[in-house]
Amino acid sequence: xxxxxxxxLIVGKKKFTFFSIKIIEEQRLKxxxxxxxxxxxxxxxxxxxxxVSEEHIKAILEREKGKEIPFFxxxxxxxxxxxxxxxxxxxxxxxxxxxxxxxxxIINPIKRCDLVIDxxxxxxxxxxxxxxxxxxxxxxxxNRERYIFLKWAQKALKNMRVIPPGAGIIHQVNLEFLADVVxxxxxxxxxxxxxxxxxxxxxSHTTMINALGVLGWxxxxxEAEAVMLGEPYYITVxxxxxxxxxGKPKPEITATxxxxxITQVLRKKGVVxxxxxxxxxxxxxxPTQDRATISNMCPEYGARCALFPPDEKTIEYLVMTARPxxxxxxxxxxxxxxxxxxxxxxxxxxxxxxxxxxxxIEPSVAGP
Numbered sequence: 001x002x003x004x005x006x007x008x009l010i011v012g013k014k015k016f017t018f019f020s021i022k023i024i025e026e027q028r029l030k031x032x033x034x035x036x037x038x039x040x041x042x043x044x045x046x047x048x049x050x051x052v053s054e055e056h057i058k059a060i061l062e063r064e065k066g067k068e069i070p071f072f073x074x075x076x077x078x079x080x081x082x083x084x085x086x087x088x089x090x091x092x093x094x095x096x097x098x099x100x101x102x103x104x105x106i107i108n109p110i111k112r113c114d115l116v117i118d119x120x121x122x123x124x125x126x127x128x129x130x131x132x133x134x135x136x137x138x139x140x141x142x143n144r145e146r147y148i149f150l151k152w153a154q155k156a157l158k159n160m161r162v163i164p165p166g167a168g169i170i171h172q173v174n175l176e177f178l179a180d181v182v183x184x185x186x187x188x189x190x191x192x193x194x195x196x197x198x199x200x201x202x203x204s205h206t207t208m209i210n211a212l213g214v215l216g217w218x219x220x221x222x223e224a225e226a227v228m229l230g231e232p233y234y235i236t237v238x239x240x241x242x243x244x245x246x247g248k249p250k251p252e253i254t255a256t257x258x259x260x261x262i263t264q265v266l267r268k269k270g271v272v273x274x275x276x277x278x279x280x281x282x283x284x285x286x287p288t289q290d291r292a293t294i295s296n297m298c299p300e301y302g303a304r305c306a307l308f309p310p311d312e313k314t315i316e317y318l319v320m321t322a323r324p325x326x327x328x329x330x331x332x333x334x335x336x337x338x339x340x341x342x343x344x345x346x347x348x349x350x351x352x353x354x355x356x357x358x359x360x361i362e363p364s365v366a367g368p
Contacts, residue, residue, distance in 0.1 A: 003047075004023055005019045005020050005021075005023045005044050005045075005047075006018075006019055006020075006190075007019070007020045009194065009333065009334060009337060011329055011330050011333045011334075012326065012329065014192070015191065015192075016184070016191070016192045016193070016194045016330070016334075017187075017190045017191050017192065017193045017194070018193065018194040018195065018334060018337075018338060019041060019044050019045040019195070020337075020338060021037060021040050021041050021044060021338055021339060021340075022338070022339065023044070024040075024061065026339070028061070029339055030339070030346050030348065031348055031349040032060075032061075032348055032349075033240045033242065033275070033277045033348040033349075033350060034213075034277060034307060034309035034310075034340060034342065034348065035215060035238075035240060035275045035277050035305065035307045035309075036060055036063075036238075036240060036275075037339060037340050038196050038198065038215045038340060039060055039069070039071060039215070040057065040060045040061070041195065041196060041338065041340070042071060042072055042195075042196075042198065043056055043057050043060065043069065043070070044057065045072075045195055046070070046072050046232075051070055051232060052070055056069045056070065059237050060237060063237065063351075064237050065236070065237050065238070065239055065351075066236050066237065067236060067237045068234050068235070068236050069234070069235060069236070069237060070232035070233070070234055071198075071232060071233045071234070071235050072198075072232050072233075073111065073198045073199050073200045073216065073227050073233060074111065074112065074183055074195065074196075074197060074198050074199065075111055075112040075113065075114065075197070075198075075199045076109070076111055076112070076113045076114075076199060076200055076201065076202075076224050076227050076228050077113075077114050077115075077116070077170065077174055077178065077199055077200075077201040077202075077203075077206065077216075078113065078114070078115040078116070078201070078202050078224065079115070079116055079117070079118055079119050079170045079201075079202065079203050080115065080116070080117040080118065080119050080120055080146070080150070081119035081120075082202035082203065082221055083115045083202055084146060084149070084150070085221060086202075086221055086224060086225045086228065087115070087149070087150065087153045087157075087160075088149075089225060090107055090108075090109070090153075090157065091149075091153070093107045094107045094156075105156075108157050108158040108159055108160070109157060109158070109159045109160055109228040109229065110159065110228065110229055110230035111159065111227055111228055111229075111230065112159050112161075113157075113159055113160050113161070113228050114161045114162075114163065114174075114178050115150065115153075115160070115161070115162050115163065116163040116167070116168075116169075116170035116173050116174070117147070117150065117162065117163060117164060117165045117167075118165070118167075118168065118169050118170050118173075119170075120139055120142070120143050120146075120165065121135060121136075121139050121165070122135070122138070122139065122142075123135060124138050125138075132166075136165060136166045139165055140165070143165075147165070150162050163178075170201075170203060171203070171205055171206070171208040171209070171292075171296060174201075174206075174208070174209050175208060175209060175211065175212060175288075175292055176321045177321070179197055179209055179212055179214050180197045180327070180331075181196075181197050181212055181213060181214060181310060181314065181318065181331045181335075182194055182195070182196060182197060182327075182330060182331045182334045182335065183195055183196070183197050184327075184330065194330065194334045196214070196215070196335075196340060197214045198214065198215045198216055199214065199215075199216035200216060200217065200218070200219045200223065200224055200227055200233060201216060201217070201218050201219070201224070202218065202219065202220070202221055202224050203218050204218040204299040205218065205296050205298075205299060206218040207295050207296065207298035207299065207303075207304075207305050207306055208292050208295050208296035209295070210295040210298070210305050210306050210307045210308060211288055211291035211292035211294070211295040211296075211308050212288060212292075212308075212310070212314055212317065213307070213308060213309055213310030213311075213314050213335075213340075215305060215307060216305070217298075217304050217305045218299070219233070238273075238274060238275040238304065239274045239275070239351045239352075240274065240275040240276075240277055240350050240351050241266075241269070241271050241274050241275065241276050241277070241303070241350060241351060241352050241353070241354065242277055242278075242279055242347075242348070242350030242352070242353045242354070243262070243266070243276055243277070243278045243279070243280075243353075243354050243355075243356060244279055244280040244282075244353055244354070244355045244356070245278055245279070245280045245281075245282030245283050245285075245286070245356055245357075245358055246280050246281060246282045246355070246356070246357050246358065246359075247282050247285070247357045247358040247359035247360070248282070248285040248358055248359060249285065249286075249358045249359070249361060250359065250361075252363065253358075253361055253362075253363065254363075255289070255290040255293040255294070256293065256364070257361055257362070257363050257364045258286075258290065258293070258294065258358065258361055259293050259294045259296075259297045260364040261356070261361045261364060262294055262297075262301070262356060263297055263300050263301045265354060265356060266301035266302075266303065266354065267300075267301050267302070269352075269354055270302075271301055271302055271303040272302035272303070273302070273303070273304050274303055274304065274351075275303065275304055275305055275307065276298070276301075276303040276305065276306045276307070277306075277307045277308075277309070277348075277350070278291075278294075278306070278307070278308050278309075279309070279342070279347055279348065280347075280355075281344065282356075282357070282358045283308065283311070283342075283344075284311070284312075284313070284344065285358060286308075286313070286358075287313060287316075287317070288308075288313055288314060288316070288317035289317075291308045291313075294306060294308075295307075295308065309340070309341070309342035310331075310335050310340065310341050310342060311341065311342040311343070311344075314331075315328060315331070315332055318331065
């Protein structure tokens with residue numbers, strides 16, 4: 001059955017391959033939260049009867065909470081504080097491979113890996129137009145040895161990108177530049193394959209990318225390194241809590257007011273280690289920037305992720321951040337074809353639902 005999931009999709013004049021979740025009855029699919037649809041596609045695409053079996057796919061469809069399933073994130077994002085030890089491990093493995101008579105160049109991340117240098121900055125200079133330039137210069141002086149090592153890693157390792165100091169905070173760089181939403185990968189025998197962008201990161205606020213409809217969250221260094229080397233990340237079928245947003249925020253209400261209210265409500269509800277997914281007409285009144293604030297605060301209310309399924313606001317954000325027009329068309333076409341695009345025509349079935357009226361949110365102050 002799952003061998004029949006491979007389909008073709010024409011976008012413009014180009015032909016792509018994708019793995020359709022529509023091999024499952026459509027009405028049944030529409031009851032699944034979007035986060036589970038992404039996990040379902042991930043399992044179907046990696047189905048081999050061994051590592052991924054029919055039992056795993058059935059566990060998602062039947063919502064067998066507590067059942068362990070493999071998850072294959074498509075990339076790993078690191079920051080320099082937690083990421084350097086992982087790159088050091090790869091360097092050591094290369095040394096060992098060379099001593100054993102192997103070509104050290106065979107040691108590389110299997111999954112795409114992005115390391116953003118943003119955790120080494122210190123403020124030595126301020127109150128001056130030259131403050132930024134002087135602080136970056138000081139940062140390079142302090143971290144010279146580490147940065148030389150990371151520059152070597154970018155040149156020597158395949159599937160490794162290093163974003164240099166001064167480019168921005170990791171989560172913002174991920175949101176504005178690194179995230180594809182839908183990835184295009186050339187695979188031997190399949191051609192150009194489309195699939196949802198998913199990731200794990202070595203920072204707890206990796207969940208900020210959920211605002212763009214990209215499923216991902218923070219993990220420890222050992223788990224991230226295993227994924228880098230092609231191993232699946234095992235999770236249990238999650239309980240999915242739907243947060244139904246209605247209304248439109250008052251003009252004076254900021255994203256901070258909204259996220260502090262949502263955090264208060266979800267802490268009372270209890271969503272630790274659960275998936276949170278936002279739905280309802282109120283979602284359409286939140287631009288991606290506000291959604292990013294809400295998803296970024298996911299660790300503060302304890303959920304594993306806080307997903308805003310891809311919708312028209314997602315496409316608008318991709319346009320605003322100057323993603324290639326051709327890729328934006330691919331994103332839109334693929335997500336709609338594979339039922340991973342939120343058109344608000346129906347509501348998934350969640351394990352529990354929390355309702356929040358955005359019109360009732362008042363200005364907030366966070367205190368001790």
